[in-house]
Amino acid sequence: MKTEVSFLGHVLKNPIIPASGCYGFGYEFSEIYDINCLGSISLKGTTLLPRYGNPLPRIAECPAGLINAIGLQNPGVEKVISEEIPKLSKVYSDKVIANVGGHSTEEYVKTCSAFNDVDKVFAIELNISCPNVKGGGMAFGTDEKVAHDLVKEVKKVCTKPIIVKLSPNVTDIVKMAKAVESAGADAISLVNTFVGMRLDLRTGKPIISVKTGGYSGEGIYPIALRMVYQVSQAVSIPVIGMGGVTCAEDVLEMMQAGATCVMVGAKNLVEPFVCKQIIDDLPKVMKKYNIENLTDIIGRAHKF
Amino acid sequence: MKQEILTVISNIQLNSSTFEMKLSGVTEDMRPGQFVEVALKEKYLRRPISVADYENGVLTLLYKVVGSGTEIMSNIAPGEKLDVLTGLGNLFSIEKTEKPVLVGGGIGVAPLIGLSRAFYKKGIKPTVILGFRNKDEIFYLDEFEKVANVIVATDDGSFGIKGNAITALSSIEKPEFYYACGPMVMLKALSNYSLDGELSLEARMGCGFGACMGCSIKTTDGYKRVCKEGPVFMAKEIIYEN
Numbered sequence: 001m002k003t004e005v006s007f008l009g010h011v012l013k014n015p016i017i018p019a020s021g022c023y024g025f026g027y028e029f030s031e032i033y034d035i036n037c038l039g040s041i042s043l044k045g046t047t048l049l050p051r052y053g054n055p056l057p058r059i060a061e062c063p064a065g066l067i068n069a070i071g072l073q074n075p076g077v078e079k080v081i082s083e084e085i086p087k088l089s090k091v092y093s094d095k096v097i098a099n100v101g102g103h104s105t106e107e108y109v110k111t112c113s114a115f116n117d118v119d120k121v122f123a124i125e126l127n128i129s130c131p132n133v134k135g136g137g138m139a140f141g142t143d144e145k146v147a148h149d150l151v152k153e154v155k156k157v158c159t160k161p162i163i164v165k166l167s168p169n170v171t172d173i174v175k176m177a178k179a180v181e182s183a184g185a186d187a188i189s190l191v192n193t194f195v196g197m198r199l200d201l202r203t204g205k206p207i208i209s210v211k212t213g214g215y216s217g218e219g220i221y222p223i224a225l226r227m228v229y230q231v232s233q234a235v236s237i238p239v240i241g242m243g244g245v246t247c248a249e250d251v252l253e254m255m256q257a258g259a260t261c262v263m264v265g266a267k268n269l270v271e272p273f274v275c276k277q278i279i280d281d282l283p284k285v286m287k288k289y290n291i292e293n294l295t296d297i298i299g300r301a302h303k304f
Numbered sequence: 305m306k307q308e309i310l311t312v313i314s315n316i317q318l319n320s321s322t323f324e325m326k327l328s329g330v331t332e333d334m335r336p337g338q339f340v341e342v343a344l345k346e347k348y349l350r351r352p353i354s355v356a357d358y359e360n361g362v363l364t365l366l367y368k369v370v371g372s373g374t375e376i377m378s379n380i381a382p383g384e385k386l387d388v389l390t391g392l393g394n395l396f397s398i399e400k401t402e403k404p405v406l407v408g409g410g411i412g413v414a415p416l417i418g419l420s421r422a423f424y425k426k427g428i429k430p431t432v433i434l435g436f437r438n439k440d441e442i443f444y445l446d447e448f449e450k451v452a453n454v455i456v457a458t459d460d461g462s463f464g465i466k467g468n469a470i471t472a473l474s475s476i477e478k479p480e481f482y483y484a485c486g487p488m489v490m491l492k493a494l495s496n497y498s499l500d501g502e503l504s505l506e507a508r509m510g511c512g513f514g515a516c517m518g519c520s521i522k523t524t525d526g527y528k529r530v531c532k533e534g535p536v537f538m539a540k541e542i543i544y545e546n
Contacts, residue, residue: 032305
């Protein structure tokens with residue numbers, strides 16, 4: 001039984017990748033299991049300078065998920081390269097994906113190119129879909145021309161393949177996907193979180209300090225799956241599917257919808273062993289559905 | 305951190321809103337200051353609850369019913385199994401002083417019982433100040449009195465000193481080092497009174513083990529996660545917002 005997938009010229013031993021923002025810089029999880037089982041890891045969103053992020057509370061519970069508004073807290077690209085990646089390298093031997101956020105084209109370009117000489121990183125995930133950073137993040141991911149131009153600028157200087165992480169908070173995600181593909185994106189990952197909100201019943205005050213945040217968890221799975229299905233048919237670059245994935249069955253479904261790799265996000269926060277569990281379960285679930293080679297099922301739904 | 309399936313031994317109501325739950329089957333070593341994350345079938349997020357005490361594989365949690373999650377917890381029957389992440393967060397450092405003063409407000413007194421017992425085992429009887437809104441909210445007083453010199457303060461004066469924990473603290477000799485847990489407003493007032501102490505903080509958490517950055521606070525030493533670098537912080541390192 002083959003769980004390997006080829007992605008951006010790189011062979012991953014399986015398609016399971018913890019999603020950015022739900023897995024820190026990886027080493028936190030190595031305290032509880034050997035994270036070498038993972039296909040790869042998408043690192044915590046990184047910006048040029050250190051960021052504290054939003055005031056607390058940043059978390060609100062929902063049925064089948066949570067809203068977060070972290071606001072890209074991170075130590076800045078310099079420290080990520082000099083401290084976080086070396087710490088991760090001690091406990092994880094495969095290559096990883098750096099996730100880059102920003103407020104301006106210049107910031108994205110500088111942060112992405114800082115990873116040019118970092119051997120541990122095999123691709124950059126360009127986060128143009130963070131709903132929690134004012135005047136940045138999602139602003140780049142909801143306008144086709146802005147997204148196109150940003151990717152084009154980043155591609156000029158960044159030597160690593162670029163995966164563009166799309167926001168679902170748009171009228172037509174296929175148009176966004178095509179816009180970034182035409183700008184030279186090497187892959188697409190989707191979806192980021194859905195803008196949501198919760199209120200305190202006693203006062204009517206929003207739970208999240210910045211009022212709204214990004215909703216993720218099982219609740220978004222069918223919508224994410226639909227978007228992966230639509231986008232993967234419309235572009236010819238590989239797609240990473242994510243949004244509410246919690247089990248090996250979800251992974252197979254996402255791949256059938258058109259995903260080459262599958263990211264697991266929110267569930268890591270409440271079931272810290274979920275990625276390991278999915279990877280352990282994959283062979284038996286593949287067997288159940290008579291799948292010999294995972295690659296064979298990518299986009300199987302397209303013919304229907 | 306470990307993920308453990310624990311058995312509820314008892315789940316007793318102590319007053320109108322406070323419960324004591326005892327769980328068996330813990331294998332992770334836990335010390336005062338740490339917390340656990342309890343999974344509830346009906347809820348997405350786990351509930352972070354401080355360790356009131358832990359001995360011989362039995363974990364004691366003291367919790368207040370404040371929302372639908374703790375409401376669900378209060379209805380759990382003995383014999384039921386709970387999925388719990390154990391051994392989260394850091395510890396109070398009990399070697400800082402020979403004359404400890406412990407200050408707790410409301411449900412924040414929970415981790416101080418284990419801490420009091422830890423001092424008592426070392427041959428030190430700590431002074432414990434317990435602040436409650438009123439007489440009806442008091443719990444565990446007899447447990448504290450077994451191992452500590454206890455001073456109770458109530459906001460309405462219905463029991464002990466009339467006033468808050470800080471009022472009670474002002475009635476004794478200024479402590480060389482204190483340990484506190486309670487509402488932010490109490491911790492802030494305490495920091496204004498003295499910076500020689502350790503504070504256990506509370507926060508809305510996503511994961512409870514350092515992955516999501518949902519509970520980060522500003523400190524003099526940069527950003528720290530309440531769940532990972534905390535929940536116990538030096539009073540002097542906390543930067544209060546607002």
